[in-house]
Amino acid sequence: MKTFFSEDHRLHFPQAELSGGQFVTPYERPSRVEYVLARLKERQVGEIVAPGVVDLEPARKLLDPGFLAFLETAYDDWKAAGQGGEVIAAGMPTRRQRHDRIPRNIDGKVEYYCHASETAITGGTWRAAQASLACAQAAQAEVAAGARAAFALCRPPGHHATSDQYGGYCFLNNAAIVAQMMRDGGAGRVAVLDVDFHHGNGTQDIFYHRGDVLFASIHGDPLDSYPYFAGYADETGEGEGEGANINVPFGPGTPYGPWAEALDGVIGRIKDWGAEALVVSLGVDAYKDDPISFFKLDSPDFLDMGRRIGRMGLPTVFCMEGGYAIEQVGVNTVNVLEGFEDA
Numbered sequence: 001m002k003t004f005f006s007e008d009h010r011l012h013f014p015q016a017e018l019s020g021g022q023f024v025t026p027y028e029r030p031s032r033v034e035y036v037l038a039r040l041k042e043r044q045v046g047e048i049v050a051p052g053v054v055d056l057e058p059a060r061k062l063l064d065p066g067f068l069a070f071l072e073t074a075y076d077d078w079k080a081a082g083q084g085g086e087v088i089a090a091g092m093p094t095r096r097q098r099h100d101r102i103p104r105n106i107d108g109k110v111e112y113y114c115h116a117s118e119t120a121i122t123g124g125t126w127r128a129a130q131a132s133l134a135c136a137q138a139a140q141a142e143v144a145a146g147a148r149a150a151f152a153l154c155r156p157p158g159h160h161a162t163s164d165q166y167g168g169y170c171f172l173n174n175a176a177i178v179a180q181m182m183r184d185g186g187a188g189r190v191a192v193l194d195v196d197f198h199h200g201n202g203t204q205d206i207f208y209h210r211g212d213v214l215f216a217s218i219h220g221d222p223l224d225s226y227p228y229f230a231g232y233a234d235e236t237g238e239g240e241g242e243g244a245n246i247n248v249p250f251g252p253g254t255p256y257g258p259w260a261e262a263l264d265g266v267i268g269r270i271k272d273w274g275a276e277a278l279v280v281s282l283g284v285d286a287y288k289d290d291p292i293s294f295f296k297l298d299s300p301d302f303l304d305m306g307r308r309i310g311r312m313g314l315p316t317v318f319c320m321e322g323g324y325a326i327e328q329v330g331v332n333t334v335n336v337l338e339g340f341e342d343a
């Protein structure tokens, strides 16, 4: 299986993340992908290839163009306004304030386009986000050209980014854009399977009213975990999308047994629905020692997870999402890929 990876991920490494009322070294840090790269090479999973130039056209079609324009100039506008540090939203609109007017002031614009203040924009974030998307697009092209699967070692991740908001370490929703490109490439029905510990609220939001892309996620119960305000089982889609959104939340301490049972259930639903292609939002923060998550999967479980996904027999693009037990991120991520190839 080929991996698509760009060194430009290094351009995104904020000085700090707001966590627990303190500024800490961001959990979503460059060393994460270094461990994945090392493990890919150690296990000889396949070629590791730099992507081509990003194609923003599919992003402009799927996402809000104003949001993309914001991301492109946010840092420069922020600094031009005399702001001392990196771009961080100090607040967001209240429940009943109007969202139909976008502030002219960059501080206000940031509050409009951000949904989580732990995520900073730096001078290199826009380039890194584009490079991350380019990896996902290259993986999609590889599968469109006939490969059974491809791995996009995306950094920054994407599944919390909606069509017009960033947050949760995400800026461009790589998995969602790949799903759309699979649709544009002729796949009639595409499924996005999100195995990251955190609910992919962004991907859900983008496809919630659509019946041609199914979103399925197994994740920490939003009552107890980020993103807190999406991911409940009763969110099943709306309109054309009714029935094409599947959420399976679990509480703290959930081990692989029930998690795997949920995966089998979701896989059955995806097959009955008639998916012709698959995008996997591959986060490995369901791992027992992840510092910001609360499931109890162990490293061998990720091999089994990969096998079950591989048995679906669908052309598959894996997009890297989260995973913060840094020393194990490589083993756990590559275990999924190796399990998939074993199937």
Ligand SMILES: NCCCNCCCCCC(O)(O)C(F)(F)F
Binding pocket: 019, 020, 028, 118, 157, 158, 159, 160, 168, 169, 170, 196, 198, 226, 283, 285, 292, 321, 322, 323
């Ligand atoms: N004190 C720590 C609070 C952390 N709150 C934000 C969690 C973001 C999770 C991001 C992710 O792992 O879902 C992604 F895949 F997008 F990277």
Ligand SMILES: [Zn+2]
Binding pocket: 196, 197, 198, 283, 285, 321, 322, 323
């Ligand atoms: Zn996560």
